[in-house]
Amino acid sequence: xxATAIGRISIPKGWAYDxxxxxxxxxxxxxxxSVKKKxxxxxxxxxxxxxxxxxxxDNRKVEGLNGGQLKxxxxxxxxxPDRKLLVQVAFPEEVELRFGSNHTYNHEDVGFEQLGNKIxxxxxxxxxxxxxxxxxMQIGSIFFEDVGVExxxxxxxxxxxxxxGTTNCRIIMWDPKRDAPRTRKTTLPRRLDLELPxxxxxxxxxxxxxxxxxxxxxxxxxAAGTAGAKCWLGGQxxxxxxxxxxxxLVDNYVFSDLKTSQGLMSTLAKTSGRPDRIMMLERPEENGxxxxxxxxxxxxxxxxxxxxxxxxxxxxxxxPSSNTQLGLEFEGTATGxxxxxxxxxxxxxxxxxIVGFIDKDGTEYSDIADYDLREMLDxxxxxxxxxxxxxxxxxxxxVLSTTAEQECEL
Numbered sequence: 001x002x003a004t005a006i007g008r009i010s011i012p013k014g015w016a017y018d019x020x021x022x023x024x025x026x027x028x029x030x031x032x033x034s035v036k037k038k039x040x041x042x043x044x045x046x047x048x049x050x051x052x053x054x055x056x057x058d059n060r061k062v063e064g065l066n067g068g069q070l071k072x073x074x075x076x077x078x079x080x081p082d083r084k085l086l087v088q089v090a091f092p093e094e095v096e097l098r099f100g101s102n103h104t105y106n107h108e109d110v111g112f113e114q115l116g117n118k119i120x121x122x123x124x125x126x127x128x129x130x131x132x133x134x135x136x137m138q139i140g141s142i143f144f145e146d147v148g149v150e151x152x153x154x155x156x157x158x159x160x161x162x163x164x165g166t167t168n169c170r171i172i173m174w175d176p177k178r179d180a181p182r183t184r185k186t187t188l189p190r191r192l193d194l195e196l197p198x199x200x201x202x203x204x205x206x207x208x209x210x211x212x213x214x215x216x217x218x219x220x221x222x223a224a225g226t227a228g229a230k231c232w233l234g235g236q237x238x239x240x241x242x243x244x245x246x247x248x249l250v251d252n253y254v255f256s257d258l259k260t261s262q263g264l265m266s267t268l269a270k271t272s273g274r275p276d277r278i279m280m281l282e283r284p285e286e287n288g289x290x291x292x293x294x295x296x297x298x299x300x301x302x303x304x305x306x307x308x309x310x311x312x313x314x315x316x317x318x319x320p321s322s323n324t325q326l327g328l329e330f331e332g333t334a335t336g337x338x339x340x341x342x343x344x345x346x347x348x349x350x351x352x353x354i355v356g357f358i359d360k361d362g363t364e365y366s367d368i369a370d371y372d373l374r375e376m377l378d379x380x381x382x383x384x385x386x387x388x389x390x391x392x393x394x395x396x397x398x399v400l401s402t403t404a405e406q407e408c409e410l
Contacts, residue, residue, distance in 0.1 A: 008055065011074070011083040012040045021045060025067035035132075043131035045085075048092030055084040082312075091137055091175040097129075100145070100168030105129055112139065114156040118180045118361065121173065123331075133173070133286070138182065138335065140174035148189030149239040153181035187281040196279055197232055201272040202269055203279075204231030205240070207261035215257040219245040234328050242284065249278040291352070314355060314391045317347050323381050330336030330354060332370030348390060356389030364389070 003256040020039025024031035032050040037040055053063035054073060062073065075084060099105045111123035119139040124130050141160065143150045145168040151159070156313045163169065206223040231237030245264060248255040251272050259265045271277060320326055327344030338354040356366040357376050360383040363375065380386055 007086040007087045007089065009041075009044050009087050011054075011085060013081050014078050021065075023051065023067035023070060023304070026279075028066050030065065030067050030070055045087065046092075046131075047095055048090050048364050050088040050090050051085050052088060053351060055085040055086065057079060057082040083309040091134070091173050091177070091283065093174050093178075094140060095133060096138070097133075097171045097173060098169070099163070099171065101166035102145070102168045105164070107167065112160075112163075113155055119156045119159070120155075121177065134170075136176050137173040138176045138178070138180065141170070143170045144236055144239060145169055147194070147233065147236050147239055149236075150193050151185070151239065153184040164234060167234065167236060167390060173357040176187065186239065186242075189281075190283050191246075192240075192243065193249075194233075194279045194281065196268075197278040198275040198277075199272055200232050200277075201269045202265065203237075203268065204233075205237055207245070207264065209234040209260050219259050219261065220284075221245070240281065243281040244284055246280045246282045249280060250274050251276050254291075291375060302394075315347060316358065316387045316389055317345060319345060319386050319388055321382055321384050321386065323377055326377070330370060330373070335371065337374060337393070338368070338370045341391070348388065351393055352390045353393045354388055358385075358387040358389065359383070360385045370393050 021034035021041050022033045024033055032045050032047055032051065034047055035045050036207050038276050051065075051070065053061060053065060054078060055061050063086070068240070074083075097105065097110075099107050102146075105126060108123065108128055110121060111125070112119050113122045114120075121133075121135050121137050121139075124133070124135055139159075141152045141300065144162065170206060187401040190231035198410060207286070208220050209221050210218045212218055221240050223238060223241055240296060241388075242266075245258060248267060248271075251274060255267050258392075266358070281380075315349045319328070328348060329341040331341055332338055338349060340350055340352050340354065343350055354373065356364055356371055357368060358364045359376070359380050366374070367388070368376070377386075
């Protein structure tokens with residue numbers, strides 16, 4: 001056995017291969033692929049550890065096993081006491097950690113440090129996280145969920161201000177033996193809808209008016225931190241550099257002519273008291289143009305709608321034959337959308353929109369209003385094979401258009 005196999009870890013009596021731990025079947029030494037949280041080996045084994053063999057209860061040492069052979073041996077000796085795994089502490093190739101208000105861990109639970117060209121996990125303050133990984137791994141990439149941006153190859157001095165407070169992110173940790181990312185790379189989302197908190201009158205972002213190759217005026221985010229204002233996104237604001245401001249949505253009204261920083265700031269100031277505001281951003285295409293969405297007569301032109309919208313899939317969901325067992329409430333909006341208000345139906349989620357109905361004969365009805373749907377449900381009651389067609393809600397669904405002056409007068 002190699003000298004690097006440094007430890008013996010006791011195996012609980014009755015513990016077999018398939019209880020809480022998965023191994024790579026063919027590798028020698030055996031790679032630990034995963035360890036069940038709160039399982040009998042949680043905190044003893046970790047993802048990435050290498051198993052070189054096993055010591056049985058009669059002190060017999062068995063080495064050179066692969067995962068399949070270890071499984072058989074563990075099952076055959078599950079009643080034997082005093083078994084031990086011969087384990088080498090090692091790091092996994094990569095592991096994902098999630099931080100922020102939507103996840104288990106907080107940013108204060110860890111401490112990072114720049115060492116050469118790598119950002120190393122130096123400290124772990126959370127006991128549960130200590131059971132999962134060991135200090136020493138390096139940051140490979142970070143996906144910032146709140147702004148949809150993924151970054152590689154950044155220095156810690158660039159990232160420290162972004163990883164604070166409630167920022168939701170997924171950090172991919174790498175084996176420290178791997179080479180650090182060679183180049184700095186930022187992957188922007190194709191489109192981003194940002195909810196603006198009430199009271200925000202200044203984005204705290206530097207905006208620059210530009211012109212596309214097609215001659216269209218654009219408003220580009222070039223940095224974070226305007227004079228005298230802080231970005232409401234905190235340090236994440238600087239990650240949006242390069243995104244284009246498409247429009248501002250306030251209570252389903254679209255402000256589409258926002259091609260100057262003065263125009264956008266004026267509109268933000270006049271609508272700062274409104275709680276339902278969404279700023280819509282788009283990523284420039286690689287060739288310097290963007291797939292802009294034309295707003296015609298207060299609605300988005302279907303031929304020019306964002307390509308993201310085309311990727312939104314519908315889902316056919318079966319519903320009970322009796323309306324009393326439906327467990328669903330919906331409402332029609334001023335823009336003609338049927339929105340789900342509450343639901344106990346599996347896969348029908350609050351906030352989704354209903355875009356169709358399929359009756360027992362397989363006939364599908366689309367482009368229906370809420371009162372049409374209620375009538376169809378009544379007429380088809382006590383029949384089987386009824387379905388709703390739903391999709392995730394999108395802001396493009398028949399929004400209305402107005403100007404900043406008109407909105408502030410409402």
